[in-house]
Amino acid sequence: MGSREVIDLQGMRVTVAGLGVSGIPAAKVLHARGAHVTVVNDGDDARAREQAAELEALGVTVRLGDGATLPEGTELVVTAPGWKPDKPLFMAARAAGVEIWGDVELAWRLRGPDAAPWLAITGTNGKTTTTQMLASILKAAGLRTAAVGNIGVSVLDAVLGDEQYDVLAVELSSYQLHWAPSVRAHSAAVLNLAPDHLDWHGSMEVYAADKGRVYEGNRVACVYNVADKATEDLVREADVEEGCRAIGFTLGTPGPSQLGVVEGILVDRAFVEDRHKNAQELAEVSDVNPPAPHNVANALAAAALARAFGVPARAVRDGLRDFTPDAHRIAHVADVGGVAYVDDSKATNTHAAEASLAAYESIVWIAGGLAKGATFDELVAKSAKRLRGVVLIGQDRALIREALARHAPEVPVVDLDRTDTGAMLAAVQEASRLAVAGDTVLLAPACASMDMFANYNKRGDAFAEAVRELGS
Template sequence: MSAPLSELTHRDADWAGLRALVTGLGVTGFAAADALMQHEAQVTVLDVGNASETQETQAGILGILGADVRRGPEHVDAWPQHDGAPLEVDVVVTSPGWRPDHPVLASALERGIPVWSEIELAWRLRPRVGAAPWLVVTGTNGKTSTVQLLTSMLQAAGLRAIATGNVGTPVLDAVQHPDPYDVVAVELSSFQLHFTHTMSPLASCVLNLAPDHVDWHGSLEAYAADKARIYARTQVACVYNVQDPQTEAMVEEAEVVEGCRAIGFTLGTPGLSMVGLVDDVLADRAFVEERRTSAAELGTLEDLARASGGDGTAAPAPHLVANALAAAALARAAGITPAAVREGMRAFRSDAHRMSVVAERDGLTWVDDSKATNPHAALAALRAYPDIVWVAGGQLKGAEVDDLAAEVAPRLRAVVLLGADRERIAQAVRRHAPDVPVHDAGVTDHGDMAALDRVMDDVVARCASLAQPGDVVLLSPAAASLDMFPSYGSRGDVFAAAVRRHLGEAPA
């Protein structure tokens, strides 16, 4: 038997013999099982068994290493057995896809067995001495861009930094890398935070809060409570959104390390202990000595203008400016200079599928915002353009769309819908924009890629017939993609390819 769990706070502790149950054989599940076995733990892995070829390979590797890998629905519907008796387990390490009310996790908690996220395990597997500090980000939207902006700023300062968590490299891989990092920028979902208990980041941030994943958490209040966990035990700075009072309330209620500061970011003029905008300048009134009377320049809107792949002449979208300010606050909390913050913004490029211009032809602009997988994310894109043919639909995950439809109604030329919850969006549009044409593409089920290409060709043709010169045709679904597509990226790729076919262009 290993040391008590209370002593397993670093990689040099006695992990040998720890009896660990890992639930889920995805990216995080494999990383967790592999890391535990490297430290001589006894590992059992449970998975429903609908595995990809990669997961088949991973299951084989873990089996060779000595893990007890159990795959199939019969292994995940109740607490596992061994020789006719309940399996004896010291800790469960779970994957984000497993809800807290899953029978295995619920049974663990009833038995008094601790449940950890892979984030909790990664925190406990850092070295005893010289561990890289963590800068952590959550929020309903903007997490990936913020973490990538932050990483760019850290690297511009000459630090060996990595974007990890829900983006890029799994945290477990990052903390165990043979060439240690100087600092780690971590994107965290509410799923990951739910079972994270001892993490103590250098600085933390909740970007915003809007209804999402209510089906997983059970209520908006539970979702918000899990987001708020990111601020617990923060050491230097809790960064909050001045325009979203819920995030400031989270900071006020957090138990933090003594001396930790509350730092706001705002698209308005910054007050004391804030970063914000002064005309077109991103300004810091939080990390300068004379902050009552002066501010440090962190960059300009022009520095961000090329981030979306444009030519630098168009102003950056407000959500990108907000993300840059949040990233700058976290970077400054880590001691990064204003010059490095600016260089990091200049070097940053947005991910694909987030307000990415696909084509401009005949007075129409075609924009792929497939990454907008909830109404709050779609609102950021819809606010950016005055006249829109909106392509939307998919899985709403329990979110409501009435507020979104009401706010963007004056901007809508027409709406084209597909996906499982398209009728709910149609009803919201009809309530708040009764004069706006709504076209139902008539597709819900997942099909093969050829079928999806045909569907999107029809969607694009309909958009072209409804649009007028000067309009933006915007794919911003406000919903998840898995009812029809393998991922939001696939959805965006299929849309972009259909646009290019419609315009007679060669594939990109």
């Protein structure tokens, strides 16, 4: 990767905000490069003390239970992406003229002169799947690559590790983009925009602007969703390099400079000679797993970024065929009594749930959890005609129940007044009573899981276990 550093950290006083998956690697990297590192953390539990001891053994200073105070003499703050911008620590840093970076910004600044270019992906939903699809396509083209970023593999590890890459598929959350002002991708995509994390960003406008940062300085292509005008607006507002093109993806017939679908074929009218007359076949819809509409859109976005990087059409097809989606993303668990049981626990917001609900004709919907400030009227109104029945669980289920009363009053609703983990078994049993042969019982909660479960994976596991009990 080369050893050039854009910033000399030797002797610099750096404060790292937050232990955890990004804070600890950042602290280690900064310390190894000669910085005087102090880690501050709000929590002071057994896990935090264990992590602190590991860092203190290296010579890093750790302050537990005090994430609000800016250590004296701080010259740079590196933050975990989830820390909100209005925290007192950051207000103090800004008042003192101290820059605040996330771990993604740190990775970008420490890249060597021969570093692999980034193909970046953001959006409210579909980021992880699209990033994994893109990596699969790039591998099928014989390129050395990895899916990194918000996907669970640290960008810092990828950039500073020994592995040599030709190109990186980088998933970036709105949080990460907020704290990464100088990242400049080869090409980037915003898959979609819907209200999410508004409690963190403060408004939809700020959330969209943070997502739009992914387009800044793009060299080859800004990929947008033709069906989501807000993504195209972000492209128009972006300051890109001369010659960078706007490339749309659509589930309909593509126009010039777009990728789309024609009679079950994914086609490219963007990266071909004479795009006004010609189109290149890339793959069949049946090559996409699963071929639900929103997942075909993900595949088109991944294909657009790969084609922007010069990948041949055959690699798009082979990469999509090789791709296996993660668990808890529209995962078919079992058929019991002619009813399909599908786990989409990853649908943690209304936009994701809407895409999931659109994939099936007749649904018994299991929903509820932590709403994170979301409203459910639009989701229920769009999905009402597909609902055989609804089973509600979780802390904020009343918000969904009220939307159902307004927009789908004829749909039977079972309101389980429970937030214990055993509620999932009861929910699946209730759903099985509402369902008839040919229906799909769909866990697409439209809410976060932390009121009942450690994460959406545990919620999905509980659903799958309950389905297995049903079929035993």
